[in-house]
Amino acid sequence: xxxxxxxxxxxxxxxxxxxxxxxxxxxxxxxxxxxxxxxxxxxxxxxxxxxxxxxxxxxxxxxxxxxxxxxxxxxxxxxxxxxxxxxxxxxxxxxxxxxxxxxxxxxxxxxxxxxxxxxxxxxxxxxxxxxxxxxxxxxxxxxxxxxxxxxxxxxxxxxxxxxxxxxxxxxxxxxxxxxxxxxxxxxxxxxxxxxxxxxxxxxxxxxxxxxxxxxxxxxxxxxxxxxxxxxxxxxxxxxxxxxxxxxxxxxxxxxxxxxxxxxxxxxxxxxxxxxxxxxxxxxxxxxxxxxxxxxxxxxxxxxxxxxxxxxxxxxxxxxxxxxxxxxxxxxxxxxxxxxxxxxxxxxxxxxxxxxxxxxxxxxxxxxxxxxxxxxxxxxxxxxxxxxxxxxxxxxxxxxxxxxxxxxxxxxxxxxxxxxxxxxxxxxxxxxxxxxx
Numbered sequence: 001x002x003x004x005x006x007x008x009x010x011x012x013x014x015x016x017x018x019x020x021x022x023x024x025x026x027x028x029x030x031x032x033x034x035x036x037x038x039x040x041x042x043x044x045x046x047x048x049x050x051x052x053x054x055x056x057x058x059x060x061x062x063x064x065x066x067x068x069x070x071x072x073x074x075x076x077x078x079x080x081x082x083x084x085x086x087x088x089x090x091x092x093x094x095x096x097x098x099x100x101x102x103x104x105x106x107x108x109x110x111x112x113x114x115x116x117x118x119x120x121x122x123x124x125x126x127x128x129x130x131x132x133x134x135x136x137x138x139x140x141x142x143x144x145x146x147x148x149x150x151x152x153x154x155x156x157x158x159x160x161x162x163x164x165x166x167x168x169x170x171x172x173x174x175x176x177x178x179x180x181x182x183x184x185x186x187x188x189x190x191x192x193x194x195x196x197x198x199x200x201x202x203x204x205x206x207x208x209x210x211x212x213x214x215x216x217x218x219x220x221x222x223x224x225x226x227x228x229x230x231x232x233x234x235x236x237x238x239x240x241x242x243x244x245x246x247x248x249x250x251x252x253x254x255x256x257x258x259x260x261x262x263x264x265x266x267x268x269x270x271x272x273x274x275x276x277x278x279x280x281x282x283x284x285x286x287x288x289x290x291x292x293x294x295x296x297x298x299x300x301x302x303x304x305x306x307x308x309x310x311x312x313x314x315x316x317x318x319x320x321x322x323x324x325x326x327x328x329x330x331x332x333x334x335x336x337x338x339x340x341x342x343x344x345x346x347x348x349x350x351x352x353x354x355x356x357x358x359x360x361x362x363x364x365x366x367x368x369x370x371x372x373x374x375x376x377x378x379x380x381x382x383x384x385x386x387x388x389x390x391x392x393x394x395x396x397x398x399x400x401x402x403x404x405x406x407x408x409x410x411x412x413x414x415x416x417x418x419x420x421x422x423x424x425x426x427x428x429x430x431x432x433x434x435x436x
Contacts, residue, residue, distance in 0.1 A: 023125030316357025
């Protein structure tokens with residue numbers, strides 16, 4: 001869980017699309033990814049041989065169990081469910097893909113948050129045989145809510161197993177309409193619905209003759225057409241200090257150098273910057289990458305910064321410009337996805353990890369909790385957040401942090417809460433603004 005919030009690597013190749021599949025148990029997520037890999041020729045011969053020789057079966061004995069291409073753990077194969085997030089990579093003539101297969105079981109919601117936190121797109125699977133009278137399952141609501149909170153730009157609704165319902169277009173239409181109502185209430189501006197059969201391959205990579213009433217793209221065609229992300233090159237300057245070192249050895253009069261990542265905007269030699277959260281100003285004397293000195297470094301670039309002044313800079317600090325600076329403070333309002341079996345307690349202290357900085361924190365108040373059935377934010381009252389709940393909270397942090405709202409800049413708007421005793425991640429958070 002730590003990795004997506006810790007990683008500040010910005011994807012520089014905009015032809016790479018990261019997407020996640022999410023849905024309820026047995027909706028066919030692993031099979032869908034296996035079908036994508038298989039039909040797009042993204043599977044090596046030895047992998048196919050291993051799948052063919054496997055003793056674990058989910059379908060007819062003569063059929064390849066494509067789900068095994070992503071279900072890598074022995075426990076997953078024995079139980080027939082996905083437990084951990086499985087990442088797979090494949091390439092088509094048009095682009096490269098990194099796909100995350102998230103578990104469908106409610107107790108593994110934390111894994112879905114992990115996969116969605118770095119995704120450009122989310123493929124929400126719905127088993128058409130489980131939807132009765134247009135009532136979507138709670139996991140569909142939960143995963144859609146998480147995707148919306150995490151700012152996933154592209155939502156694809158894959159209506160699976162329609163082959164078991166004779167490819168009835170009325171069923172597809174009812175499910176699409178139900179999801180449109182859900183999307184409207186969540187604030188999802190648009191989505192693409194595609195009728196598929198992950199098991200048989202209809203409309204996954206190749207168009208299906210079983211759906212003459214559907215004139216849209218296949219799942220792969222749609223994924224190939226999506227924009228991978230919004231470039232942060234023209235955003236406000238945010239440089240994450242990840243390592244402090246001497247510039248020319250260990251002499252006492254040497255200037256220090258600061259290695260890190262330009263998350264947003266650009267750094268240029270000779271310009272003035274502000275060290276956050278201290279507010280100290282300094283001037284960039286030199287920028288160094290693996291090839292040597294460079295005049296500037298843009299979003300997505302790892303770089304070492306040498307300042308003209310010996311100022312106090314620590315790991316976890318940020319460089320910004322004086323204009324369009326981040327919000328600096330000790331108290332913030334945020335949305336929390338609670339992931340721990342032990343409920344949130346406003347009396348306990350937690351560790352907050354924001355970028356490369358760790359500090360002590362306490363949740364001062366739980367304002368609201370999302371009802372995933374009614375899709376309403378309910379006053380929290382005396383209740384606290386339990387496992388898989390999503391709510392709006394106020395957080396008090398011991399050390400001042402430099403942050404942005406998550407909707408403005410996810411890299412500086414995301415954080416995680418960690419249990420002080422066990423060091424387990426208990427929540428993923430998205431900053432909404434300064435606490436009132």
